[in-house]
Amino acid sequence: MEPAKKTDQDQVEAVRDGDREAFADIVCANQRGLFFHALRLAAGDQELARDVVQKTFLAAWTHRAEFRGEASIRTWLYRIATNLGLNELRRAHRRREIGATPADSDAPVELGRVEAAAFEELATAEARRHLRGAAERLSPRQRSVVFLRLYEDLSFGEIAEVCEITTNAAKVSFHHGVQNIRRFLLEEGVAS
Secondary structure, three states: OOOOOOOHHHHHHHHHOOOHHHHHHHHHHHHHHHHHHHHHHOOOOHHHHHHHHHHHHHHHHHOHHHOOOOOOHHHHHHHHHHHHHHHHHHHHHHHOOOOOOOOOOOOOOOOOOOOHHHHHHHHHHHHHHHHHHHHHOOOHHHHHHHHHHHOOOOOHHHHHHHHOOOHHHHHHHHHHHHHHHHHHHHHOOOOO
């Protein structure tokens, strides 16, 4: 007979009691999503994103007894990562450590190909670059809300918990963020 699978609540209780294996399971389940969330907040700076994720898990372990369980462990981790990411980004901007152009994560298109697929890849990569540039111009709150909604597929209630705002404020920030992205793309002549 297979042992009963631990529920999220069982796992959280085990972590609160200092179970490193249960915490390792939480890390494994969330590290990839947190990295990409931090990467988007950090405007493509992979080193900064890795630091944010590492500090997120360190903070979660250090403050594990403070987790009340009112939100999911995932939401709690995203809240920590968002707060740390925005703080780190502000510090990095003050120190001028982040360059004006973020590292491009799109794979380069092979030169010399004349296939329609190559042109499609170029157009897609270019569109992503413009979209990323427009999103980076958003305020930190709007950027967080838009990224959490579009990339992490969090509900507005979960976004509200992560960003420590009301659900209506999350909806409004998302709406304004999307409108601002459209406006930025229009200003660049990318969208019509």
